[in-house]
Amino acid sequence: MDDNVFKALADPSRRRLLDSLNGRNGQTLRELCAGLEMARQSVSKHLAVLEAANLVTTAWRGREKLHYLNAEPINAIADRWINQYDRRRVHLFADLKTALERESMSDNDFVYTTYINTTPERLWQALTDPAFTQQYWGVTHQTDWQIGSSMAWKMGDVTMAGPGQVVLEHEPYRRLAYTWHTITPEFAEAVEMTDEEFAAISKEPLSKVSFDLEPVGEQVKLTVIHGGFEPGSALRATISDGWTRLLSDLKSFVETEPSESEAVRSS
Numbered sequence: 001m002d003d004n005v006f007k008a009l010a011d012p013s014r015r016r017l018l019d020s021l022n023g024r025n026g027q028t029l030r031e032l033c034a035g036l037e038m039a040r041q042s043v044s045k046h047l048a049v050l051e052a053a054n055l056v057t058t059a060w061r062g063r064e065k066l067h068y069l070n071a072e073p074i075n076a077i078a079d080r081w082i083n084q085y086d087r088r089r090v091h092l093f094a095d096l097k098t099a100l101e102r103e104s105m106s107d108n109d110f111v112y113t114t115y116i117n118t119t120p121e122r123l124w125q126a127l128t129d130p131a132f133t134q135q136y137w138g139v140t141h142q143t144d145w146q147i148g149s150s151m152a153w154k155m156g157d158v159t160m161a162g163p164g165q166v167v168l169e170h171e172p173y174r175r176l177a178y179t180w181h182t183i184t185p186e187f188a189e190a191v192e193m194t195d196e197e198f199a200a201i202s203k204e205p206l207s208k209v210s211f212d213l214e215p216v217g218e219q220v221k222l223t224v225i226h227g228g229f230e231p232g233s234a235l236r237a238t239i240s241d242g243w244t245r246l247l248s249d250l251k252s253f254v255e256t257e258p259s260e261s262e263a264v265r266s267s
Contacts, residue, residue, distance in 0.1 A: 005053045005054075005055060008053035017056075022069060025109075026066040026067070026111075027067055028064050029043060029044065053073060054073045054113055055073055057112075057113035068109070070113045071112065108229050108231075109229075110240060111223070115220070115222075116219060117219055118219070118254045119215075120174070124213065127211055130142075136252075137246060141154075147167055151178055153165075159186070160182050160184050160186075165181060165182055174213055175211065175213070179208055180208065183235075204235055207226060207229055207233075
């Protein structure tokens with residue numbers, strides 16, 4: 001995968017596409033063509049290369065196909081190679097990673113795609129079974145996972161529950177969506193949130209997170225979209241690093257040997 005990423009980044013036209021998405025994430029093909037004054041066919045070919053390298057991911061909103069930057073390949077390169085570079089190059093990678101994860105000006109959804117060596121069934125279990133979520137996430141979800149059912153989040157002795165905190169979509173092994181949890185005073189204290197952060201975030205409406213699972217050979221393509229934030233959302237400013245770490249932990253957890261996972265489940 002590293003070779004595909006390096007090759008994709010080597011082309012100046014593809015870097016221009018990434019720059020365009022970095023300036024305004026979630027663009028349609030038409031918008032990308034107009035903004036860069038490139039032929040539609042050329043943009044389509046370059047986007048295909050970027051998607052193959054997982055630097056760009058897509059999501060449908062109504063009839064429109066939107067394109068988003070995806071930071072996962074940059075994270076993977078940094079994790080694998082960063083110790084072999086001098087300080088100046090480390091800073092260059094850090095700057096690129098920050099640019100790809102930066103909140104866009106007009107569409108502040110968090111969109112992240114990663115490929116996990118597992119099956120849809122096992123990944124689904126890791127996302128919904130409290131015996132698994134407790135291991136890599138440190139939380140459990142108390143719900144029957146039926147659409148419209150309420151959800152309570154448990155993190156140690158802290159419970160996050162409230163109106164509107166429900167399951168939104170439930171298609172086993174394919175798609176899961178639910179509203180993000182209520183920010184309670186107990187949760188704010190547990191994660192050492194400042195009084196100012198809690199005051200701002202607790203006033204915001206509930207956001208939404210979705211998980212799309214797509215088999216790709218012996219892997220599963222997992223796309224996570226966390227959206228529904230108001231402009232200038234205080235919560236949106238806090239989630240990028242948390243999601244990046246969480247999805248890395250999920251990938252590592254699921255890709256362990258089956259016998260080890262079963263041992264965790266039965267313990």
